[in-house]
Amino acid sequence: MTTVALKDVSKVFSDGTVAVDKVSLDVADGEFMVLLGPSGCGKSTVLRIIAGLEEPSSGAVLLGGEVANGLPPRERGVAMVFQDFALYPHMTVGDNIAFPLRLSGLEQDSRTERVSDVASVLGIGDVLGRRPNQLSGGQRQRVAMGRAIVRRPGLFLMDEPLSNLDSGLRAELRAEISALVREMGVSTIYVTHDQAEALTMADRVAIMRKGVLQDVGTPTQVYGRPATLYVAAFLGSPRMNLLEAAVYVHLDRYVELALGEQSLYLPWDNIRSRAVAHYHGERIVVGVRAEALTPVALDAPGDVVRGRIRYLEHHGHESLAFLDIGATAIIVDEVGGPVTESATGDGAMRRLSRFARRLAGRPAEPG
Numbered sequence: 001m002t003t004v005a006l007k008d009v010s011k012v013f014s015d016g017t018v019a020v021d022k023v024s025l026d027v028a029d030g031e032f033m034v035l036l037g038p039s040g041c042g043k044s045t046v047l048r049i050i051a052g053l054e055e056p057s058s059g060a061v062l063l064g065g066e067v068a069n070g071l072p073p074r075e076r077g078v079a080m081v082f083q084d085f086a087l088y089p090h091m092t093v094g095d096n097i098a099f100p101l102r103l104s105g106l107e108q109d110s111r112t113e114r115v116s117d118v119a120s121v122l123g124i125g126d127v128l129g130r131r132p133n134q135l136s137g138g139q140r141q142r143v144a145m146g147r148a149i150v151r152r153p154g155l156f157l158m159d160e161p162l163s164n165l166d167s168g169l170r171a172e173l174r175a176e177i178s179a180l181v182r183e184m185g186v187s188t189i190y191v192t193h194d195q196a197e198a199l200t201m202a203d204r205v206a207i208m209r210k211g212v213l214q215d216v217g218t219p220t221q222v223y224g225r226p227a228t229l230y231v232a233a234f235l236g237s238p239r240m241n242l243l244e245a246a247v248y249v250h251l252d253r254y255v256e257l258a259l260g261e262q263s264l265y266l267p268w269d270n271i272r273s274r275a276v277a278h279y280h281g282e283r284i285v286v287g288v289r290a291e292a293l294t295p296v297a298l299d300a301p302g303d304v305v306r307g308r309i310r311y312l313e314h315h316g317h318e319s320l321a322f323l324d325i326g327a328t329a330i331i332v333d334e335v336g337g338p339v340t341e342s343a344t345g346d347g348a349m350r351r352l353s354r355f356a357r358r359l360a361g362r363p364a365e366p367g
């Protein structure tokens with residue numbers, strides 16, 4: 001097991017591309033850290049620098065507290081799993097998994113025993129004699145995992161290991177991988193551009209943009225209290241409503257967001273960032289998640305805001321309404337309440353359209 005520390009690590013490629021820009025990050029012993037960000041933001045380069053496949057242009061990489069700059073990859077005690085699995089096509093599954101053990105000089109009997117242990121953990125014991133092209137995508141991914149865990153490394157580096165698989169298999173394997181590495185207690189750095197993967201698997205998520213680290217925290221922290229506007233807009237589906245509004249703070253009671261002619265009142269207990277209190281009377285950008293807003297009937301009592309529905313999106317487990325409140329576009333969750341199986345299809349659509357009419361101030365059709 002090992003810790004990882006990056007200190008002001010930068011990477012400028014020979015063509016002048018700044019792929020990584022002064023990134024500092026600590027990964028604790030046994031921690032599952034996910035590097036998340038859009039394509040080209042520098043995630044893989046950070047991973048390759050930690051693996052020793054790329055030298056940083058400046059900054060230090062510490063593994064287990066020791067400076068690792070200049071150390072060859074094989075001396076770093078890390079195992080990598082890649083997006084394309086990188087299996088040897090001419091070798092059997094068993095030989096692929098055993099390969100790192102052969103390199104380390106372990107004798108045949110111990111190799112066979114270790115390979116069979118790993119294969120049984122991963123549920124691929126019955127395909128050890130096949131070649132990679134005789135396997136499904138999910139099996140290939142398990143073989144790649146097997147080859148990574150067989151040496152019991154101190155650190156796993158995983159670069160989009162699930163991105164070549166279909167969505168059902170991805171969900172299944174992400175649960176398996178996170179259970180497996182946690183059971184082994186091995187520190188893991190996992191690169192992905194898929195936020196669902198990041199938020200479900202990580203102990204902590206590090207979000208990058210254009211080579212720069214934007215935010216680091218537990219999934220709850222980065223989702224609930226994003227450090228930058230970029231992270232606020234990037235994380236979550238549907239995207240967070242970023243409302244530009246004058247704010248009036250009524251301490252301990254509510255925050256009023258003045259949206260043109262109407263105001264949105266947010267109960268003080270629901271306010272995640274109390275820093276809003278510093279901006280009383282100012283125009284700022286306030287992030288409001290769709291699930292924090294509840295649609296109500298037009299004649300409901302209390303401080304309600306009227307919006308006009310532009311369109312509805314039905315997602316099965318939830319429904320979203322895209323509204324205009326004056327000139328402000330906003331997304332609201334759970335229109336019409338949770339949709340049960342018996343209420344899908346026409347029934348659900350009728351209910352949504354009834355709801356839309358109610359919100360838009362038109363009489364609902366019977367039925």
Ligand code: ATP
Nearest residue numbers: 013015017019038039040041042043044045046193
């Ligand atoms: P993806 O999710 O698409 O793999 P990423 O976030 O992992 O993207 P990197 O592969 O780390 O991003 O690339 C970061 C930037 O560095 C990109 O602009 C990329 O084009 C550039 N880059 C990567 N390798 C090289 C190289 N060898 N020479 C020049 N530029 C490079």
